Amino acid sequence: MSILTCEKCGVTNYLDPYTFWDYEGNFKCAGCGELYFVKKVNGQIKNGPTAGKGSEYRLPGYAEKREGNNFTPMNEEGNVSPPAKARADFQGKPIDMEESVRGNLVAGRPLKPEELKGGIWKEILE
Amino acid sequence: MGDNGKCLWPLSPAPTFDEVYQGAPEQEIEYNRFLESVMHPRESGKKPEALDGIRVLDCSTGMVIGHWASSMLSELGAETIQIEPPEGDELRKLTPFGRKDWYFKDKENGEEIGMHFLHEMRNKQSITLNLETEKGREILKKLAANADVLIENAAPGQFDAWGIGYRQLSKANPRLIYCWVGQKGQWGPDKDRPGELEPTAQCACGFTHGTGFPKSFGGVPTRSGLWMCDHVGGTTAAMGIITALIYREQTSRKGQFIEATGAEAIIRINDYNWAWYGMDGSIRPRYGNWDLAINIYAVNPVVDGYLMVGGGHDRLWYRIWKTVGKDRPDIEELIVLDKDLRVVTNRVSHYAQVKTYTALCEWGKDNTRQEAEDKLLSEEVASGGVLFIDEVAEYAHFKYRGHVNVIDDALYGKVLYGTSPIFAEKTPARLKWIGRPIGYDNRDVYPRLLGYTKKDLNSLSKEGVI
Numbered sequence: 001m002s003i004l005t006c007e008k009c010g011v012t013n014y015l016d017p018y019t020f021w022d023y024e025g026n027f028k029c030a031g032c033g034e035l036y037f038v039k040k041v042n043g044q045i046k047n048g049p050t051a052g053k054g055s056e057y058r059l060p061g062y063a064e065k066r067e068g069n070n071f072t073p074m075n076e077e078g079n080v081s082p083p084a085k086a087r088a089d090f091q092g093k094p095i096d097m098e099e100s101v102r103g104n105l106v107a108g109r110p111l112k113p114e115e116l117k118g119g120i121w122k123e124i125l126e
Numbered sequence: 127m128g129d130n131g132k133c134l135w136p137l138s139p140a141p142t143f144d145e146v147y148q149g150a151p152e153q154e155i156e157y158n159r160f161l162e163s164v165m166h167p168r169e170s171g172k173k174p175e176a177l178d179g180i181r182v183l184d185c186s187t188g189m190v191i192g193h194w195a196s197s198m199l200s201e202l203g204a205e206t207i208q209i210e211p212p213e214g215d216e217l218r219k220l221t222p223f224g225r226k227d228w229y230f231k232d233k234e235n236g237e238e239i240g241m242h243f244l245h246e247m248r249n250k251q252s253i254t255l256n257l258e259t260e261k262g263r264e265i266l267k268k269l270a271a272n273a274d275v276l277i278e279n280a281a282p283g284q285f286d287a288w289g290i291g292y293r294q295l296s297k298a299n300p301r302l303i304y305c306w307v308g309q310k311g312q313w314g315p316d317k318d319r320p321g322e323l324e325p326t327a328q329c330a331c332g333f334t335h336g337t338g339f340p341k342s343f344g345g346v347p348t349r350s351g352l353w354m355c356d357h358v359g360g361t362t363a364a365m366g367i368i369t370a371l372i373y374r375e376q377t378s379r380k381g382q383f384i385e386a387t388g389a390e391a392i393i394r395i396n397d398y399n400w401a402w403y404g405m406d407g408s409i410r411p412r413y414g415n416w417d418l419a420i421n422i423y424a425v426n427p428v429v430d431g432y433l434m435v436g437g438g439h440d441r442l443w444y445r446i447w448k449t450v451g452k453d454r455p456d457i458e459e460l461i462v463l464d465k466d467l468r469v470v471t472n473r474v475s476h477y478a479q480v481k482t483y484t485a486l487c488e489w490g491k492d493n494t495r496q497e498a499e500d501k502l503l504s505e506e507v508a509s510g511g512v513l514f515i516d517e518v519a520e521y522a523h524f525k526y527r528g529h530v531n532v533i534d535d536a537l538y539g540k541v542l543y544g545t546s547p548i549f550a551e552k553t554p555a556r557l558k559w560i561g562r563p564i565g566y567d568n569r570d571v572y573p574r575l576l577g578y579t580k581k582d583l584n585s586l587s588k589e590g591v592i
Contacts (some may be wrong), residue, residue: 002488003460014484018343018414021427021487043427043491061343062480071464075477083476084340086408 016061030063175203194360355388
């Protein structure tokens with residue numbers, strides 16, 4: 001597994017393919033800091049997760065806390081590996097684009113409640 | 127590939143027309159029959175050549191940029207003469223890992239030639255000429271008087287100082303198109319900087335910094351494994367030459383001076399990097415196999431290699447996860463239930479990409495390239511395995527289109543090669559021969575163009591001029 005939930009704090013850690021596709025060592029849970037040892041070969045878990053060995057570790061690429069259908073990112077600095085940045089000093093809030101070139105949100109619109117069945121888009125359930 | 131004359135390709139035959147279009151509607155079959163009758167390279171040898179009658183002198187040495195430019199022209203039919211120093215272009219000796227067993231040898235003299243140089247000698251004649259001698263330069267002047275194009279990559283100003291630069295040659299031949307190629311240019315502050323070769327150009331233009339895994343994932347700047355600046359710069363040189371030929375024929379009746387460089391060709395390709403930096407000082411970071419503006423749009427590891435998957439907008443996004451969900455509903459759920467991933471632009475944030483690709487690779491680790499591709503294509507998702515060269519060579523589509531092919535060269539035997547990508551109904555590019563030994567065409571070119579006799583050639587050879 002590349003998506004591992006901490007038994008202690010319940011935070012889900014995403015072991016990204018860049019860092020962990022072939023990896024033997026610890027990762028540090030983004031929620032509670034617990035160290036877990038894993039051995040991964042070609043994406044497959046060969047050993048672990050078990051209690052961490054030693055003090056060296058890598059941070060997961062992403063982490064979140066899941067409560068039902070709510071996912072809360074746990075990406076504070078130091079919990080997960082830092083993002084690639086276009087500007088090292090960039091601290092502002094990103095202003096995402098909202099409209100397509102045609103002036104509507106065809107590709108990116110938030111789904112309306114009537115389009116959902118539970119939390120899932122009806123189209124993909126068909 | 128092995129010794130000259132042997133070639134392992136193809137391991138399996140290309141499919142036939144009937145196999146390819148089996149079950150297609152009659153109109154589609156009829157249209158493809160038409161397309162193949164006018165486009166397929168097997169018909170190229172019967173057609174005229176676009177640059178027939180154009181004579182090109184390629185005086186460049188030690189860099190692929192000039193050879194690549196003249197290859198573009200020679201594939202389109204230009205009579206292209208590669209002018210080498212008497213000992214030959216140093217690139218002839220380049221071979222992977224320095225191994226001589228990967229040299230080709232010509233059947234007449236057994237002279238060794240590296241594969242890279244061999245491929246860029248296509249359709250060219252080779253003559254030797256020592257431009258460091260006064261007599262050699264006089265001979266070049268005579269050749270240039272009857273040429274349409276001259277390409278050189280000597281140190282800036284060298285040809286001018288020798289009296290064989292654009293200013294001198296264009297007086298004798300006002301129709302001459304004179305093209306200087308290099309990595310950064312023959313004028314400006316760095317014009318005389320030593321060691322301006324292809325890797326320097328890749329690093330100097332921003333390409334290398336922007337290529338490779340992100341720094342935060344341990345990545346380092348990565349140069350292209352191919353000599354990209356040479357190839358792109360050489361292509362721009364060929365475009366410049368061809369447009370200058372058109373301008374000469376349609377408007378001016380005169381040639382002109384052209385310059386094309388590797389670093390600056392890639393600077394052009396770095397298009398939006400400049401606008402972004404100019405806007406607020408942003409420097410496009412390396413993002414490896416992921417894309418800064420589209421998610422999913424990446425090469426991902428799978429069981430037996432890597433797989434490209436693309437699908438940034440909703441139609442494909444949900445088809446990808448529907449595909450994944452057939453095997454792993456738990457992974458599909460992590461994505462489609464996450465409200466932050468429902469808006470396409472939110473999916474492009476860094477952490478959304480990490481979540482996305484980690485989830486996709488969790489599925490990919492249990493699928494081979496072929497399995498994953500088949501599953502994704504069944505939902506009409508753009509995807510494709512990262513093919514090794516042997517797989518490309520045997521890829522039915524390219525074999526069928528004649529895009530990877532083998533030539534049985536009179537001098538070098540069977541050589542597998544990539545066909546020119548310029549397909550055309552009336553004047554397609556083509557391969558006529560793969561290469562020539564050093565000075566192989568002295569006996570043809572000098573008598574034909576300058577009237578030299580065998581005695582003249584022997585004399586020039588003894589003097590070290592050819």
